[in-house]
Amino acid sequence: MTVYLDHNATTPVRPEVFDAVLPWLREGFGNPNSVYASGQRARAAVERAREQVAALLGAGDASEIVFTSCGSESDVLAVSGAAWQSHDESNGRRRAIVTSAIEHEAVRLLCGQLRRRGLAVVEAPCDPEGATRVDACSALLNDEVALVSVMHANNETGVLQPVAEIAAAARGAGALVHTDAVQSLGKIPIDAKALGVDLISLSGHKVNAPKGVGALWIRRGVRLAPLITGHQEKNRRGGTENVAAIVGFGLACELARKELETAAAHALALRRRIEGGVLLIPGSRLNGHPERRLPNTAHFSFDGLDGHNLVVALDLEGLCVSSGPACSSGASSPSHVLTAMGVAPALASGSLRVSVGWGNTDADVDRLLGVLAGAVEKLRVAAVGS
Amino acid sequence: MSGGVDSSVAAALLAEKGDEVVGVTMKLLARGETGFGCCGSAADIDDAKRVCERLGISHYVSDMADVFESKVIRPYVESYLGGTTPNPCVECNRSLKFGHLLALAEAWGCETVATGHYARVEKGRLLKALDPAKDQSYFLYSLNARALSKAEFPVGALSKEAVRDKARRLGLRTADKVESMETCFVPGRDVRRFIEKSAGAGARGLAPGPIRDRTGIELGRHTGLASYTVGQRSGLGLSGGEPRFVVSLDPDENAVIVGGSEDVWSSSIIVGALTWTGPAGAARAEVRIRHRHEPAAAALEKLHDETVTVVFDEPQRAPAPGQAAVFYSWEVVLGGGTILRGENL
Numbered sequence: 001m002t003v004y005l006d007h008n009a010t011t012p013v014r015p016e017v018f019d020a021v022l023p024w025l026r027e028g029f030g031n032p033n034s035v036y037a038s039g040q041r042a043r044a045a046v047e048r049a050r051e052q053v054a055a056l057l058g059a060g061d062a063s064e065i066v067f068t069s070c071g072s073e074s075d076v077l078a079v080s081g082a083a084w085q086s087h088d089e090s091n092g093r094r095r096a097i098v099t100s101a102i103e104h105e106a107v108r109l110l111c112g113q114l115r116r117r118g119l120a121v122v123e124a125p126c127d128p129e130g131a132t133r134v135d136a137c138s139a140l141l142n143d144e145v146a147l148v149s150v151m152h153a154n155n156e157t158g159v160l161q162p163v164a165e166i167a168a169a170a171r172g173a174g175a176l177v178h179t180d181a182v183q184s185l186g187k188i189p190i191d192a193k194a195l196g197v198d199l200i201s202l203s204g205h206k207v208n209a210p211k212g213v214g215a216l217w218i219r220r221g222v223r224l225a226p227l228i229t230g231h232q233e234k235n236r237r238g239g240t241e242n243v244a245a246i247v248g249f250g251l252a253c254e255l256a257r258k259e260l261e262t263a264a265a266h267a268l269a270l271r272r273r274i275e276g277g278v279l280l281i282p283g284s285r286l287n288g289h290p291e292r293r294l295p296n297t298a299h300f301s302f303d304g305l306d307g308h309n310l311v312v313a314l315d316l317e318g319l320c321v322s323s324g325p326a327c328s329s330g331a332s333s334p335s336h337v338l339t340a341m342g343v344a345p346a347l348a349s350g351s352l353r354v355s356v357g358w359g360n361t362d363a364d365v366d367r368l369l370g371v372l373a374g375a376v377e378k379l380r381v382a383a384v385g386s
Numbered sequence: 387m388s389g390g391v392d393s394s395v396a397a398a399l400l401a402e403k404g405d406e407v408v409g410v411t412m413k414l415l416a417r418g419e420t421g422f423g424c425c426g427s428a429a430d431i432d433d434a435k436r437v438c439e440r441l442g443i444s445h446y447v448s449d450m451a452d453v454f455e456s457k458v459i460r461p462y463v464e465s466y467l468g469g470t471t472p473n474p475c476v477e478c479n480r481s482l483k484f485g486h487l488l489a490l491a492e493a494w495g496c497e498t499v500a501t502g503h504y505a506r507v508e509k510g511r512l513l514k515a516l517d518p519a520k521d522q523s524y525f526l527y528s529l530n531a532r533a534l535s536k537a538e539f540p541v542g543a544l545s546k547e548a549v550r551d552k553a554r555r556l557g558l559r560t561a562d563k564v565e566s567m568e569t570c571f572v573p574g575r576d577v578r579r580f581i582e583k584s585a586g587a588g589a590r591g592l593a594p595g596p597i598r599d600r601t602g603i604e605l606g607r608h609t610g611l612a613s614y615t616v617g618q619r620s621g622l623g624l625s626g627g628e629p630r631f632v633v634s635l636d637p638d639e640n641a642v643i644v645g646g647s648e649d650v651w652s653s654s655i656i657v658g659a660l661t662w663t664g665p666a667g668a669a670r671a672e673v674r675i676r677h678r679h680e681p682a683a684a685a686l687e688k689l690h691d692e693t694v695t696v697v698f699d700e701p702q703r704a705p706a707p708g709q710a711a712v713f714y715s716w717e718v719v720l721g722g723g724t725i726l727r728g729e730n731l
Contacts, residue, residue, distance in 0.1 A: 312446045313494050316408070375493075382489035 003364045006320045007206075007357030008155055008183060008297055014208040014255065014358060017248045021210060024244035032241050033232060042243045049250025053215050056185065056253040057192040057200065064192075066216045066236045067246050071182040071203030072106035073227070074216040077237065078178040078199040079110055079149050081224030083119060086146035086176055088225070094146035096120040098170070100132040100161065101340035102154050104180055108336070111149075124150070129289040130159035130341050137166050141173040152181035152190065152200075156324065156337045156353060157288035158297025160188070167196040176222065182206055182214075186256035187264060187294050198222045204245060208358050209252035213245035263358065267296035270356045270365055274298050277369035278354075281376055287343060287351065297355045301343065305379040307351040313375040319368055322353050387411050387437065387445070389430030392502025392541050394437040394560045395549045399540040400500055401441050408496070409438040409445040412487060414454040415571060437558050450486055457481040459571060463584045466577070466612040467591030469635035470708030473724075474569055475525040479503075484533040492536075500538035504546075507537050512663045512719040517545040524677050527712040527722035528661045581612045595640035597622060600633065600649065608642040611635045616728070617650050617704025631704075633730060651701040652728035654684075657711045658693045662721035671713035671720055673698070675705045681714050694723070704728075 004012065013021075024045065030038030032046050047062070054062040068074045079097065086094045099111055101123045115121045124137035132150055141148070148170040153160050167177040178199035181190055186207040192200055199222065204213035218224065218236065230238015256263070275298050278284055283303035302310070307323030314321055324335045334348035354368065387393040387409045401407045411434045415427070431447055438445035458474050458481065465472035488499045504515035505523040512534055515521040529537060541549050553561035572580045582592060592610035599605055606624050608614065613621070618632045622644065630644040655675070660666075667688070672681030673696050682702050687695040696711060705711070705728040712722035 306449070309448065309490060309493070312448075315444070315446075316494050378493035379490075382493040 002318045002320060003367045004320045005354050005356060005360065005364060005368060006322050007360075008158070008353065008355035009322055010205045010211065011208045011357050012359060013210055013248065014252065016255065017209055017252050020251045021244045021248040024247050028243070030243075032243060042241075045247050046241050046243055049246045049253075052250035052254040052257075053202065054217070056257045057190050057217055058194075059192045059217060061220055063234070064217050064220055066218055066233045067241060067249075068214040068216055068237055069212060069239075069242065070214040071104075071180070071201055071206070072214075074182075074201035074203070074214045075104070075106040075178075075180055076110055077216055077224060077227045078201055078218075079107055079147060080114065081227060082147045082176045082178060082199060082222070083114060084225045085223055087119070090146070094144055094175070096122065096142075096145045098122055098124060098137060098140045098145055098148045098175070100137075100150045101125050102130065102132065102156075102337045103149065103151055104155055104182070107149055107151070107180055119146075120144070126340050128342050129292075130154060130157045130287065130337070131289060131292065132161050132166065134162050134165045134169070138169040141169060141175065143174060145170070145173055145175040147176045147178060149178040149180070151183070152179045153184040153188070153294050153297075154288070154337060155183045156335055157299045157341075158183070158294035158355070159288040160184075160292045160294070163197065164195050171196060183297075184294065186253070186260065187267070187296055189260060192217055192219070199224075204249035204252065207249075207252045207256050209249040210245045213242050213249045215249070264295045267356050267360075270360055270362070271296060271298050271354075273362070273365045274354055274356070274368065277365070278372060281373050283380075284376075285347075287338060287341065294355075296357055297353065300352045300354070301338075301347045302350040302352065302376050303347065303380075304383055305350045305376060306383070307349060309379055309382075310350075310352055310375060313379060314368075314371065317371045317375070319371065321368070323351050324353070387434040388502070389427075389433035389437075389560065389563075390502065390565065391550060391553050391558070391560045391563050392504070394434070394502070394558050395544075395552050395556075396500050396502040396538075396540040397437065397443065398441055398552065398556055398558065400538070401443055407441070407443045407500075408494075409434060409441075409443055410487065410491070411435075411445070411447050412454075412482060413447050413449045414451055414458075414482070416451045416455075433560050433563070437560055440556070440558060448487070448490065450482060453486050454478070454482060454571075457485075459584070462569075463581055465708050466581050467585055467589055469591065469611040469637040471615045471706040472708050473525075473710050474571075476528055476710050479526050480528045480533075484529050484537060488533060488536055498536050498538045500540055502541055503539045504542055505539045506542040507534055507539060510534055510664070513542075514714070514717045514719070515539075515542045520546050523714075523719050524674055524710060524712050527663065527710060527719050529663065530661065531663065534663060578610075578613050590640075591637070593640060595642070597624065597642045597644055600643060600645050605630070605644065611637060611640065611642065614642050616706040634727075635707075649730060650704045652698070652703075652705050652730055653701045654695055654697040654729045655702075655705045655711060656689070656693065656726040656729075657696055657723040658726045660692045660694065660721060660723040663719050664721075666721070668713060668715070668720050671715060674712045674714065675702060675725065676709050681712075686713065692723070693726070 030042040032043035050065045051062040054065050111121045122140050126132045163179045170177045177197040179197050180201040182203040198219045200217040202215040205211040228238040287299040311323045334345045338348035435445045458478050462472045462474045491499050503522045504520040506513040514523045568575045591612040596604045597606040597608050631650045633645040633649045634643045673684045674681040683699045685697045713720040
């Protein structure tokens with residue numbers, strides 16, 4: 001049996017969600033924009049899902065949710081849309097984006113592209129424990145900043161970011177604020193209003209919904225230049241809605257909201273056992289703040305081995321974990337997140353991320369701890385021997 | 387798995403036999419560099435992945451760019467700069483495929499490492515491939531007994547055509563893929579440019595110098611020792627008279643020595659850095675001095691532990707310092723080493 005401990009990469013679709021999705025791939029295939037009854041039913045299903053997603057953010061107004069195809073699309077719509085909107089509305093004065101040094105590639109690569117297209121992009125550094133520095137971020141703010149984009153929790157280390165503090169400072173400077181909360185959703189409470197941000201990116205497949213659906217929470221009154229033009233989603237995102245996946249996303253959010261406390265406690269208990277066992281291995285260390293992290297994520301480094309090779313070794317033992325973000329598997333260059341934290345390249349390349357989630361048990365942790373020390377030892381011998 | 391047809395079929399044959407097989411592609415070039423196939427370019431990795439999907443086996447990419455740089459590319463460049471002609475495939479097989487990768491595979495719990503080489507292993511001895519036209523045992527001579535005990539060459543008993551047929555029958559996308567015949571990490575087969583890029587245009591070995599005949603008379607100018615190989619005729623830029631061939635390269639004088647066609651024949655060569663696949667030492671062997679060279683009968687006279695003089699029964703044309711000399715007893719590889727110099731007639 002395969003043990004899945006990579007819930008930050010993606011998650012299994014819960015059976016309840018699967019069952020809820022199926023009818024919308026069968027008889028419920030209607031286009032939610034159609035006039036007739038089957039279209040209206042589809043539309044109602046999408047709107048119900050919208051309320052379920054909004055509820056998980058504590059947002060009373062479901063119309064602030066726009067459905068997209070994925071978390072990356074939400075990021076691009078938010079960052080690109082807000083940056084250009086603000087740029088244009090200020091007649092080009094607001095032309096800077098402030099972001100963190102540890103963003104997900106979806107934001108990071110986009111910012112690189114926007115920089116090449118003439119916007120200024122500046123990165124606020126993070127501290128050695130993986131949290132973006134509020135003081136450094138504030139120091140970058142001025143009346144030329146269109147948007148501040150800082151993720152809610154880091155996907156690699158799980159370290160929680162001081163988004164509320166950064167948002168307060170950013171709003172004082174008149175900038176819009178975006179946070180990529182893809183990795184936090186369903187793992188810790190997110191209160192959109194209390195955070196004080198304007199835009200929040202979400203993804204379905206990280207919360208036990210199918211792939212192919214994401215959402216962007218857009219605070220009422222905030223205008224974005226659309227990425228995909230069209231009249232759907234109140235002109236904010238064109239394209240026929242992915243009804244089945246949206247229904248699944250909605251239900252997954254409702255389940256996550258109801259189970260948030262128990263799921264977090266369960267994840268934390270498993271994570272603590274994993275950390276206790278892994279850190280007994282000589283030459284191991286935990287990356288990121290010891291406490292201020294997602295309850296489900298533990299990120300380790302091991303001396304004298306390549307994390308990618310460790311992931312292969314564990315896969316051959318039937319264990320799914322990762323050495324870096326799933327998007328860059330195969331490349332052994334150290335992650336930009338660990339580099340930004342000041343982790344030495346040799347240690348950064350020997351990294352392992354374990355992320356637990358729905359369905360994991362103590363037995364799964366036992367399986368991991370049962371083989372990890374041996375795999376680490378063998379790879380170290382191989383690295384020295386050849 | 388390079389993403390070529392040979393390693394594709396090697397994997398297929400093992401999987402068909404019922405072995406538990408995982409595919410691995412070594413990523414040998416750093417991001418942004420492009421080689422000429424077989425070095426883990428994005429397209430080759432994709433081909434290997436697709437083949438493994440077809441075979442229903444796992445596939446992994448292992449980044450070995452650092453080791454490849456230090457063990458293969460740098461010595462390759464150094465060799466050219468020093469006026470010798472390197473054989474990077476030998477070192478890649480020894481240090482990467484049956485060094486680094488083998489160690490990794492053992493750590494992963496694998497029992498053997500199989501490649502798409504045309505060679506055979508029987509009872510711990512390395513043998514030529516059954517198809518003499520494809521034989522690659524020359525590039526594998528430096529595997530030691532331990533490596534050979536872990537090595538499998540599933541296509542070594544097949545002809546190239548049989549391998550392609552097998553790939554076609556299995557519907558593998560690599561079935562008709564063009565073979566890479568050149569040094570895989572040198573883009574556009576332009577060795578000179580690669581050396582310049584790696585070592586800098588001012589490096590020794592790239593500096594112009596004299597072309598001399600064997601008596602020391604200057605006949606012209608050369609563009610740097612790195613552009614010449616013993617036995618080479620064209621590209622000397624000499625006009626008139628008899629055809630001239632490179633007889634030797636003299637790094638001390640930065641000179642290219644040329645002579646007539648008869649001057650490139652050697653009756654003996656000094657071979658160093660010896661390795662043996664089995665018991666060390668043999669008094670006689672058939673010696674192959676380059677890929678596709680017909681092994682020539684010779685006596686092996688020991689100079690030191692790691693050096694022998696190979697005395698050919700009949701003189702051989704243009705043994706090039708830096709190339710491998712591989713000792714055979716009929717189809718068995720006994721061992722081999724690096725040609726240090728040839729004794730001209």
